Amino acid sequence: MTDIEKGTLDQAVRQVLERVRDPRSQQDLVTAGLVESVRIQGGLVQITLAADRAHAAGLEPARAEVERALRAVPGIMNATVVLTAHRPAGSAPAPAPARPPVPAAPAGGGGGHRPIGLGGGGPAPAATDGPPAKLLAGAKAVIAVASGKGGVGKSTTAVNLAIGLARTGLSVGLLDADIHGPSLPRMLGITHQPEVRDKRLIPIDAWGLKVMSIGLLVEERTAMIWRGPMVMGALQQLMVDVDWGELDVLVVDMPPGTGDAQLTMAQKVALAGAVIVSTPQDIALLDARRGVAMFEKTRVPVLGIVENMSTFCCPNCGHSTPLFGHGGARAEAQTLGVPFLGEVPLLLDIRVSADAGTPILASAPDSDAGRAYMAIATRVAEALRPQLEKKRAG
């Protein structure tokens, strides 16, 4: 796209936003300060409208009108307008910007910048507090990999667990729902963006898995600063707009913690089970306990606990040291009455292979780490068998 074409698109988008009225103030959406962000990239447009909850309830027709109008503009291949209700009640909308907030795309588009590819093809929820619906129903079993605390190796476990499940002969997808820190593209060595076909995102094939991550669609920095309802909006769109095809298991790498985002996910998706990852330290186990409690509260079966960074294996002499203690997760699992799925040592090779984008179970399946992950995956596959058989029969 040339600079001139891009300038014309900017202008067309602005005209649409200035034509549609806010029903409350009767001002156009830009003047009313309701436009939070505009992103234009290679013919794809994503706009976020933000208002307080009461105001947002009446803005759906305006949102739909903007979307319709944008999709009719020549040169716009697809447009998604998201309405978020995250402004505090009674707060004044942001002052009208002189221009719509800066489109994130550099002039000329493309150029290595990550586009928004959300197609808006499915029944994407417009507001973030719509009625609960069970999403991702296409997969025979959806499992969440969660941790009460960040940095315990949840994503590394999710990746290797997914590869292990695929090695048992299942068709497996991997969804990175860790919106604030999407690390799966890096861990899987994915550098290209997903295609949009019939307004739906096509997951990327990597290591025998179908993969989708918000990290493939927006810059990491953008995702990091999103607030709660925007995170939920993005998550829901990821769950609605991706064409997963036929899957036996979809592994969801959850955001760390046990806050609203996790709870909402657990409620909106018919989860077949959850795998909780923890290090053996008391503090991490305390958070893991909260994770187990959260899933139990939402009636999601806990498939078990994984102890990560169990012992430190020195790459030089092979000596094992229980750096963070050892066995705590097994004991905790016993106390909580949930299965213990296995332990993974703290190994330099795991970190190096993750950073290189070549997950250890794919690159070195016969290594200690590879075997540890495969044992965990085999236990999870076994636990999922009844559900998979039931779905296949049905």
Ligand SMILES: Nc1ncnc2c1ncn2[C@@H]1O[C@H](COP(=O)(O)OP(=O)(O)OP(=O)(O)O)[C@@H](O)[C@H]1O
């Ligand atoms: N068993 C292990 N041995 C060595 N390094 C590991 C191990 N598990 C994870 N790591 C490394 O620890 C770091 C954090 O892991 P990871 O990103 O999987 O954690 P996380 O819990 O998903 O973090 P966040 O909550 O921030 O997303 C990464 O550099 C990863 O390579």
